[in-house]
Amino acid sequence: MSQSPLTLPRRHFLALGGVAAGAAVLAAEPASATSAVGKDRTTLPGHVFTLGVASGDPTSDGVVLWTRLAPDPLAPDGLGGMPDRTVNVRWEVAEDDRFRRVVRRGVERASARWAHSVHAEVHGLRPDHVYFYRFLVADQVSPVGRTRTAPRAGADLRSLSFAFASCQAYTDGHFTAYEHMAREDLDLVVHLGDYIYEGGGAGSIGRAHLPATETFSLTDYRIRYAQYKLDPALQAAHAAAPWVVAPDDHDVENNWAGDHSQPDTEPDQDPAVFRLRRAAAYQAYYENLPLRASSMPHGPEMQVYRRLKFGDLLQLDVLDTRRFRDQQLTDPSLRWAPDRQMLGAKQEAWLLAGLGASTARWNVLANQIFAMEADHTAGPDESFGMDTWDGYAAARQRLFDGVAQRRVDNFLIVTGDAHRSVAADLKLNFADPNSRTIGTEFLGTSISSGGNGTDMDTLGTTWLAENPHMRFHNSQRGYQVCHLGRHEMRTDYRVVPFVNAPGAPVTTRASVHVQSGRPGVAHVSA
Known part of the structure; x- marks a missing residue:
């Protein structure tokens, strides 16, 4: 059954308090924090930590810390109610959640140019170690x-657990799965895209999108992210x-490919116009997520693909399956055209070189759209x-x-996008069920997209019948949790019965x- 936040460990209670608990979190801080923030004479228009805090892209000696100052998050200009000036934001990293043992601190400058977002890249931390962090502005303290941090490269690591998730349409359902994920004992969370949805609409559960129409401008995307x-x-x-x-795709526009907008609704959009839209979407994405400066977008370009290592147990290769792909086909008979690109030549070469050189026990691709073959039609067709x-x-x-x-x-391969879960053997030749199995794909369902869902549907029945590798x-x-060990890994498919x-x-x-x-699925326990 769902666990009450009041029964959680203190760190989770603070996190689950979210926006409403901002003032309570400030009041709960020790006196040393109050005296420290009191030296800052900055005047603010209201409580600025409404959007919470986050961390990301851990290394063995550090992590990036994120927040965004927004006293009025849904302000129509997209700037969150902040004045058009730069604000100094202090951050602290401690070994305890009361910040009695602070080990690193610093200052970042939050500017209107980047919607007063903060991306503090912290170094000098211990490998494979839990830390607590917070931000401070004037007399305010964040949640x-x-x-x-990640284990040192090559370190003998016995186990690691990470969750992966995707597809959180605000209008389709509540984000209850995240409430449960926050209670898991995780080393990492991997999000595979569709953090927002770009379309308008009110849905049917009282969670209408803001703005009410489809997002195109930077202001539109900023407001949408703030709402989520x-x-x-x-x-x-x-x-x-x-x-x-x-x-x-939905972080920019449904089914976009390279410099091309989706072909089904906007077939004649000038690629130059679409690149302007992608630039706005990329900027808002960066402003609202814990990404390093190496992923800071430059107009319509953004470095998405990257590699993270966790001791000798995991190499995680994060892919970009949108920016460098060829335009979607309208003639399916051409899908085997030899020159068609999904990753682009440079990313493909980078990926294969890194996989070939890997010494990790488990080699995982963080991939947006499923790689296994999926015949959608029952029977011989x-x-x-x-x-x-x-x-x-x-x-x-x-x-x-x-x-x-x-x-x-x-x-x-761990994958999102499809709003359903599948575990499948990856075959060297999908046309031959006896072909060599080279790996395993775990397709994960959505957080909320598609509404409540069912245990099995018509497409699922067809997929299992027509695709023996599934x-x-x-x-x-729901979401998925991968538990990696020396001799076995296990993926738990965690589901909620409703999101409406x-x-x-x-x-x-x-x-x-x-x-x-032994590549492929060994067994499934239900």
Whole structure:
């Protein structure tokens, strides 16, 4: 059953308090914090920490800390109610959540140019260590966040647990899954895109989008992000563990590809116009998430793909499956065209070189759209989606051939986007069920997109019948937790029965096991 926030450990109680608890968090801080902030004479128009705190992209000696000052988060100019001037924001990192043992502190300058967001890149921390952090402006103190540094590269690591999630349409459902995720004992959270949805609409559960129309301008995207980030469950999940994030299509526009807008509704949009929109979307994405300066966008360009390492146990390669792909096909017969790109030549080469050189026990791709083949039609006919890797079949084959040729150990892909869960063997030749298995894909469902969902639906029945490499399917809402060990990894599919109202409990629908050195699903326990 759903656990009351009052029964949680103190760090989770502070996180779950979200916006409403801002003043209470300030009052609860020790006297030493009050005396420290009292030296700052900055005048503020109201409580500025309404959007919470976050951390991300951990290394063995540090992490990036995020917040954004916004006393009026939904202000129509998109600037969150802040004046058009730069504000000094102090940050502290401590070994305890009362900040009696502060180990690092510094100051960042929050400017109107970047919507008064703060991205503090902290160094000099101990590897594989839990820390607490907060921000201070004038006499105000932010909620407390919890983070963890990565183990030192090559360190003998026994276990690691991370959650992955995607697709959180505000209008479709409540973010109850994040409330439960915040209570998990996680080293990391991986978000695979569709953090916001760009469309307008009111939905049917009283969570209408702001602005009411589709987002196009920087102001539009800023307001949309502020609306999402006001959700206390989302704030709690951010405050509980470091995140690694990458955008997908709805963070800009549905089904965009490279410099092309979606072909179904805007086939004649000038690519130059679309690049302006992408620049606005990228900037708002960066402003609202815990990304390093290396991912700061420059107009319509943004460095999304990157590599993180966690001891000798995990190499996590974060992909960009939108910016460098070719335009979606309108003729499915061309999906095997040999020159079609999903990752682009540079990213593809970077990925394969890194996989070939990896010494990690588990090699995981953080991937936005599913890589397994998925025949959507029952019977002898076949049909495939053109937005997934199925529409870029030759690019997928190059990747899988490269993995096989380099003898990559324990190759795993975690994926979002599809609003359903699947565990599947990755075959070197999907047309031959007896073909070599080179790895395993874990497709994860949505946080809220698609509404309540069901345990099984018509598409799921078809998928399992037509695609023998698929070993598990579910179409409820929720998130996934991957537990990595030396000899086995397990993915728990955590689901909630409804999202059209708050308060849903969480259960583990199934656990999918993979044994080290034996690619593919070993067994599914329900």
